[in-house]
Amino acid sequence: MKKTLKITHNAKLIRLVSSLQRFYFEPKFFGSENIHPEKPAMYVGNHSIYGVFDSPIIIDYLFNEHKIAVVSLADHVHFHIPIWKKMVKGIGAIDGVQAYAKLAMQQGYSILVFPGGGREVVKRKGEEYQLIWKERYGFIKLAQEFGYDIAPFVAIGGDEVFDLIFDANGLLKQKWFQKLLSYPRLGKFLRHGEIIPSIPKNIIPKRIPFYFKFLPRMSIENIHSVEDLYQFRDQLQGEIYREIDHIKQLRDQGQL
Known part of the structure; x- marks a missing residue:
């Protein structure tokens, strides 16, 4: 018998969960021309500190503005907290293990991945906007297995709302x-x-503007060897880093 994975997207809950962030940080979005609802993809980007400011906004934007029921691969810890896990599941998140990801992709869902995972969420001093991906390549192999493009994105603002002591x-x-x-x-x-x-x-996060940008999709069709895999990963990281620096520069110059 073929295994199935029940995935829930509660539109009202998704909007409710992100409402405070949207009100407080007034996010702006760029690169909508690179979002293609008709073809599922693997959305990959940087994770903000604590991981609670960027994910809800991205999921809400893709689901309610672009009709993309994106499935977020979340850390295991979320699913051990009784009330919290119900809310996490309600916004379309699943435990971020490869078996569950495959089941979601078999159903044609787009996937939201933060390769830095829990380590990138607990950033330390001086690690703002760093991609702490270690040697993780599994997400690329997974995209290749299902023929998904990689859809890079960047999130700016979340790593600057707190000063760490x-x-x-x-x-x-x-x-x-x-x-x-x-x-x-x-x-x-x-x-x-x-x-x-x-x-x-500071307990209360600084109220600074958030910016999100979706970059052109990257095809994984030319990955044929381990060397190609490493090169693709480096290229992906480079694209994200360059766009982070570019948006920060435009913001600091008052051009956004």
Whole structure:
């Protein structure tokens, strides 16, 4: 029997969840000409600190403005919190494991991927707008398996709403903390220190404008070897980094 995955997109909930962010940050969107609802794609971009400011806005914009029921690959932790997990599922998110992603793609859904995952969410001092993808290539292989184009996007603003007073770097240098991480169960739970959140000076985020831009799609048809895979990933990262710098420059010059 073929496995199925029930995916829910509650239009009212999606709009409600993003309403506060849209009111507070007044996001602007660019590159709508690069969005093609008729063909599913894998949307890949940078993740903002804490991960709660960018995702709802992107999902809302694609779903309610472009009629794209995008499925977000979310961190496992979201699905262990009783009330929260119901809301996360209601906006079309699934546990970000490859098996579930494949089931969603078999149903023809577009996929929203942040390759930096949980580590990119808990950014540390000086890591603003960094793509912390490590050696992850699985999302590209997945897109290739289903013939999906990669649809890059950038999100500007989210990494600047907080000034950090604490991050994990200092903690990870402490011998006593390394001793704690040496215990298998605790080390696994904390992912060897990777998911320790940074602490901001300001509880209320700064009210600064957000900008989102969708870049031209990138075909994966020319990936035939491991070397091609590495080259494509580097090219994708380069496109995202260049656009982040470009938008920040235009913003700082008052041209947006």
